[in-house]
Amino acid sequence: MNSSRDNILNNLLKHSIENKPSKVVEKESHNPLSSKKKIESLKNMLESVRAEVHLLTSNSLNEWINSELPKRNLSRLLIGNDTIQSNLGLTFSDDFDVTFYTENIEKWKDKLFNEIDVGITTTTGAIARTGSLVLWPNSEEPRLISLVPDVHIAIVKVDEIYETFSEIVEKQNWSENMPTNALLISGPSKTADIEQVLAYGVHGPKELIVLIVS
């Protein structure tokens, strides 16, 4: 046995309960938001931190991506794999240079850091009150798609918008099946470390585009 471990554990306060009441945390009660209000709140919150939000249908999603990205000079796309792509109903025109994240990062780190403009990911939900996207990266959609490229496009299904963080944790039963990495993303990367002046795009994506699909 590690002796530091034993020393620390032995040194700690021995008992509990009598000292500090460990009250059961009661759930906050409020009027739940309608689904229209949830979309509205998600959109407003995200826009307030300079994310771009669009409401689309599964048909217009493909059109939006194919017509908007060239306008912004974004052609080098990264997406998990072809299944993710086809599940989203996406077909990219030949003007795009599409990369699938099918190889381990070690094999293509330089390309990821230097030759990709946009990462496209799905989400496992969103949180209306705080304007947060929830991502559970996995083998099909690895962690770095939403972090390294300058632009992150996240696709949210309209019926997966929850009201609060607590609600999504409970309804999706997170405590039973936490993934290796779970993320809440609420806007593009930012900092206020120089004279409290807000500056966007410090280490993560400079732009976050959220496409809410019904």
Add this chain to the structure above:
Amino acid sequence: MSQVNLFTKRINKALSNNQLQTSFRSAMSYLMEGRLKRFPDYDKLQLSRTKSNSIRANSVSNLGDLLVTLENNLTKNGVKVHWAETATQANEIIHSVLKKANAKTVVKGKSMVSEEIELNEYLIDNGIDILETDLGEFLIQLDDDKPSHIVMPAIHKNKFEIARSFADNFPDLEYTEDVDKLTQQARLVLRDKFSHADAGISGVNFAVAETGTLCLVENEGNGRMSTTVPNLHIAVTGIEKVVEKLENIPPLFDILPKSATGQECTTYFNMISGPRKDNEKDGPTEVHLVLLDNGRSRVSRDTSLNDILNCIRCGSCINHCPVYVKLGGHAYGTVYPGPVGIVFESLTQGLDKAGALTSACTMCGACAQVCPVKIPLPTLINRLRNESIEGVDSDSVLGKGSLKKPIESSIWKGWRFIYSNPLVYLLFVKTMTRMRLLVPTNIGKWSKYRNTPKPSKRSIEEIARSEGFINE
């Protein structure tokens, strides 16, 4: 020089620096206003403070059990857990993990615990290239400086100083005083480091025992970079950061950014529950957690002082402290400044080393009103002041009685003697009122900033009698 004299010296230095005071005044006002806007409903705020307090208090009173559960679950998830009693042990552990993995370059996310153990110095001395990647911490490291605030470390620097430091350190980059451009330059420099680093080191905001999850709160994305891109991730945290359940996290993550920077929520909330799985394509293949004690377990045993371990390091008490705003962070001479620093540092280091800090408090109570986990900071500071002079019987406090001064004690002893003997008291009062003109106007430090008090012509007893009170 004694700690008191050193502290006084640092205070005088800070008070004579007008630019510093202007920077801190404006930064603190910005943070205070930001916070206030997030809590429009007083009752709701009190409800969430109560909730957060009960979560943290529950953790602190069950630390032993929770840490063992945390260790078990992390181990099950494939994370290696290490225990460090002291800063030196923590540094040695981290160094040996790096050495074993043959890691020479390290990118680091913001971590106050790593400042506490002076990890950078240790690793650099051992030939490891460690780079701070949080923009504020990066600016600090460039100038070989120290953070002056726990949330906004470079708050004491203005953009001109930063521009000059960039010009000195990166002569190839174009000189600029524009904040956006400076930020983009830092992005450029650091991206390259992220992609090539052998290891990433981070702190932890909350560790969830139930699921074995490490939570990191940040805005920049450097924390995610440091914990995702390199093959090896080492997290280091104080043992008090553990919470029991995953459901405890949303309330804490709700109140932390609002209290800290007045944000509704931060850009990223990163929950790490294990290394990369076999079929996963990125993320570190090896994750370690170093649990640091450094005096915390000793503090946990005193149930009136262990409230300080509830702290979630939001910095709100610092932002609202009238003493901090005048002094800035460096005057404290410690890693944690402001009210939380006064308590935490004098408890963990001992009153004989950091007890002088307890004088840097006006007892205004602002800190206790804003603390999201309801730590009664002024009460704790008062208790520590008392401990530093009288020293009651608690083995949780080190350096008890170390600030006791013989002259002060004799004055109080004399005072007690006079006030407990009626005849002596009458004589004393008579003398003081009759000889009032003999009291000198210059009585040292007191009269430097205040008027010298003069005894009145008549004692209160004489006044009362002349007003017709007999036996009051």
